[in-house]
Each structure stands twice: as structure tokens, then as C-alpha cells.
Amino acid sequence: MDNTQPPTNEYNKYLNIFFNPELQQKCSECSGSNTNYIKKAINDNEFVLECKDKNCYWGRKISLNQYVNIDNQVAKLKKEKKSLLYKINNSVRLDNESEFKKIQKRYIDVSNDINTLEKKYTDNKKELMENIDMIYEFSSKLYKLFYDRKKIYEEINHSLVNSKLKGELIKIYKNEKDNITDKRIVDISKNIKLPSTEIKKWFEWFKLSVNYVKDNNTLKEYEQNLQDIKSEFQYNIQNFLNKSYEINTLKKGEIKISNIEMGDKNGDKDGDKDSDKDGDKEKDDDKKIKKRKKIKVNKIKTSGKKL
Numbered sequence: 001m002d003n004t005q006p007p008t009n010e011y012n013k014y015l016n017i018f019f020n021p022e023l024q025q026k027c028s029e030c031s032g033s034n035t036n037y038i039k040k041a042i043n044d045n046e047f048v049l050e051c052k053d054k055n056c057y058w059g060r061k062i063s064l065n066q067y068v069n070i071d072n073q074v075a076k077l078k079k080e081k082k083s084l085l086y087k088i089n090n091s092v093r094l095d096n097e098s099e100f101k102k103i104q105k106r107y108i109d110v111s112n113d114i115n116t117l118e119k120k121y122t123d124n125k126k127e128l129m130e131n132i133d134m135i136y137e138f139s140s141k142l143y144k145l146f147y148d149r150k151k152i153y154e155e156i157n158h159s160l161v162n163s164k165l166k167g168e169l170i171k172i173y174k175n176e177k178d179n180i181t182d183k184r185i186v187d188i189s190k191n192i193k194l195p196s197t198e199i200k201k202w203f204e205w206f207k208l209s210v211n212y213v214k215d216n217n218t219l220k221e222y223e224q225n226l227q228d229i230k231s232e233f234q235y236n237i238q239n240f241l242n243k244s245y246e247i248n249t250l251k252k253g254e255i256k257i258s259n260i261e262m263g264d265k266n267g268d269k270d271g272d273k274d275s276d277k278d279g280d281k282e283k284d285d286d287k288k289i290k291k292r293k294k295i296k297v298n299k300i301k302t303s304g305k306k307l
């Protein structure tokens with residue numbers, strides 16, 4: 001169970017061949033030398049590709065990635081666990097040892113699956129929670145800044161400064177910022193005839209205002225980022241890779257491909273609603289499935305062996 005494994009080129013290569021809308025697709029290995037086409041077949045979560053040219057022969061059976069919704073899957077497994085517990089009790093009561101061992105094994109497997117899925121859920125949730133905590137801390141810091149700024153504004157004697165003087169103070173602060181020394185403030189005080197203590201308060205208020213605007217913008221970025229993390233979290237929960245694809249090489253004649261149209265009631269059976277086939281390319285695959293239904297595709301026939 002690993003949600004990070006990227007599909008290999010080989011997997012993509014066979015997917016592309018299988019879902020190619022071209023009905024009669026030539027084998028790239030031997031296209032020049034014969035008129036054979038690649039045979040295609042599908043069966044639930046598996047498909048088969050085969051080049052039957054006698055000089056070229058190759059065959060692959062590919063099982064698709066299977067995705068589940070973690071929430072639904074855990075709920076399903078918990079239900080099964082409960083029913084297994086009931087069966088275990090029954091087998092103990094009836095003293096049926098072989099039945100007991102069989103159910104016990106399944107019970108352990110189901111419990112492990114639940115733990116793995118719940119851990120995946122928690123790991124995903126952890127990142128989300130860490131970001132929520134971080135934003136909370138940052139917001140608290142921002143609130144303190146807002147409060148300090150308000151406090152100093154209230155301490156300023158506004159009757160001493162008209163808008164023209166305020167404009168001059170802003171100009172000086174913009175030019176000199178944090179480099180303003182006490183000596184410089186005394187000079188300014190003489191120049192504009194405003195007490196040093198008042199000038200200091202104004203400069204402090206300017207500084208806190210600039211910081212507040214800056215931090216407020218940062219907070220907005222964090223919040224935007226959190227939205228992305230939330231979406232990703234939702235996506236990971238709904239599209240958890242429960243089973244990775246497998247590619248098997250077929251021996252000649254191992255699987256018989258007979259000519260059955262796709263989209264009949266057997267071929268169209270979707271099975272478990274929770275298991276999305278290839279959920280990472282859902283929309284893409286929807287289109288492909290539509291195309292796939294239009295074209296004639298063979299259905300896998302095995303010699304009595306279930307695939």
C-alpha cells in the first residue's frame with residue numbers, strides 16, 4: 001500500500017495501447033513484416049494484450065491500479081470484522097477448530113488492513129493539522145501586533161499633529177526607517193516643533209502598521225496554501241491506491257482471446273462501487289471507457305482458470 005508510487009513507463013505504455021481508440025492497432029515490434037493486429041481483452045480489473053505473430057509473439061496480462069475511498073473501505077472492513085468475530089464465537093462454541101483457524105486468519109488480515117488504512121488517514125491528516133496549528137499561531141501573533149498598533153495609536157496626542165505635519169512625519173519615516181537615532185529625533189523635534197516623545201510614538205505606529213500589512217498578506221498566503229492542502233487531503237482520502245498494478249508476461253496460448261463484444265452484461269459489470277479503477281485519471285479514463293465501449297474488444301477466456 002503506497003500512494004506515492006508513480007506509474008512506470010511500462011504500465012503507461014500498455015495502458016496507451018489498450019485504450020487506444022484505433023480499432024486495429026499494429027504491433028510496433030513487427031508492424032513492418034505482417035498484417036496482424038494486437039489482440040485486446042478485458043476482464044474486471046485486468047486486461048490482456050497479445051501479438052500473435054509467430055515470429056514476434058508476446059503477451060501481457062495487466063491488472064489495473066485499484067483506488068478506494070479510505071473512509072468507505074475502513075467502514076466496510078469494520079463491518080466484516082464484526083461479523084468475523086461473531087463467526088469466531090460460533091466456531092468456538094461448536095468446537096470447530098479448522099473453521100476457527102480459517103476465520104481467525106481472516107480476522108487478523110482485516111484488522112491489519114484497518115490499521116494500515118487508519119494510519120494512512122492519520123498521516124494525511126497530520127500535515128493538515130500541522131498547517132492549521134501554524135496558521136492559528138500566526139493569527140495569534142498577528143492579533144497581538146494589531147493590538148499593540150491600536151494601543152500606540154490611542155497614546156498619540158492627535159491634537160498636536162495636523163495632516164500636513166503627519167505627511168512630513170511619514171516622509172521622514174519612509175526615507176530613514178529604522179535608522180532613526182534619538183539624536184536625529186531631537187533634531188526633527190526642533191525642526192517641526194513636536195515633542196520627541198510624540199515623534200517616537202508616531203514612528204512606532206508607522207513601523208507596526210507596515211508589519212501588520214506585511215503579516216496580514218502572509219496570513220492570506222498561508223490560508224490559500226491550507227485550501228490546497230485540504231483539497232489534497234480530500235483527494236488522498238477518496239483516491240487511495242489500495243492495490244498497485246501488476247504486469248505479467250504470458251506464455252504462448254496461456255490465455256485464449258475469444259471474440260466477445262464489450263459492454264455486454266458480463267463485460268460491463270463494475271463490481272465494487274468503492275474501487276475506482278485508475279482514479280488518478282478519472283476524467284481521462286471516462287472518455288477512454290466511452291471509446292472503449294464503442295470499439296470491439298475481446299473478452300478474456302481462460303481455460304477454466306479464473307483470472
Ligand SMILES: [Zn+2]
Binds near residue numbers: 031052
Ligand atoms: Zn508483434
